[in-house]
Amino acid sequence: MASGVEELLDMLFEMIDEAKNAPLSSDKCIVERDRALDLIDDIRSQFPMELTEARKMMARRAEMEAEAKRKADSIVRAADERAKQMLAADTIALQARQRANDMMRQAEERSRELKRSANEYCEDALRRTEEAVSEAYNEIKQSRSRFRAAAAATAGGAPAGRGAAPQPGASGGSPRSVYDADRD
Incomplete structure (x- = not known):
């Protein structure tokens, strides 16, 4: 007994192909009825088994396609997520660089x-220092003038000016009794 529908159909085809022609007809043949009916039965x-197998194969194919689509969608989602990251x-x-x-x-x-x-602070400090030094210098000059006067x-009424010779014996006998900054 044949195992599949295709094999059975091949056997039926061979039987009809090898059958003797009917008398006075080239397109009709004589087939062994019982054998042909047995093949058809x-x-x-076999058809339900073949159809069941075909349906199973189609279902499996659909499952495989769905699984492939899920995997592809997952890969696309992962790629999108990676691209977003x-x-x-x-x-x-860019924000860090900015x-x-x-x-x-x-x-x-x-x-x-x-x-x-x-710079402003230094300039101001130097200006104030310069002003303070200038004021101190002017004060020193005034003090010197007062001191000389x-x-x-006290030395005898004559103002001690520049180039005036000190008087020996005056104010304790020291040869130089009046301070003269110009001489120093």
Whole structure:
């Protein structure tokens, strides 16, 4: 007995192909009825099994296609997610670079401001020092003038000027009794 529908159909085909022609007809033949009917019954009985197998194969094929589609969708989703992560990472890196540039610009600005402030402070401190030194110098000059005038008044009435010779014996016998800054 044949195992599949195709084999049974092949056997039926061979039987008809090898059958003797009917008398006075080239398109009709004489077939052994019982044998032909047995083959047709076998085909009918095999059909449900073949159809069941075909349906199982179609279902399995559909499952495989669905699984392949799920895997493909999963791969696409993963690729999309990875692309989003990479884009987010690029965005974060860009933001970090921008933030770093902003920080550098602010630091440079702050540095320039500090230098300017330091220069202004130094300039102001030097100006005040110069004014204080100038005032002190003027005070010293005035004090010297007063001292000379006072010294001249106590030494005999003549003002001690430049080039005036000290008087020996005056004020304790010291040869130089009045301080003269020009001589020092």
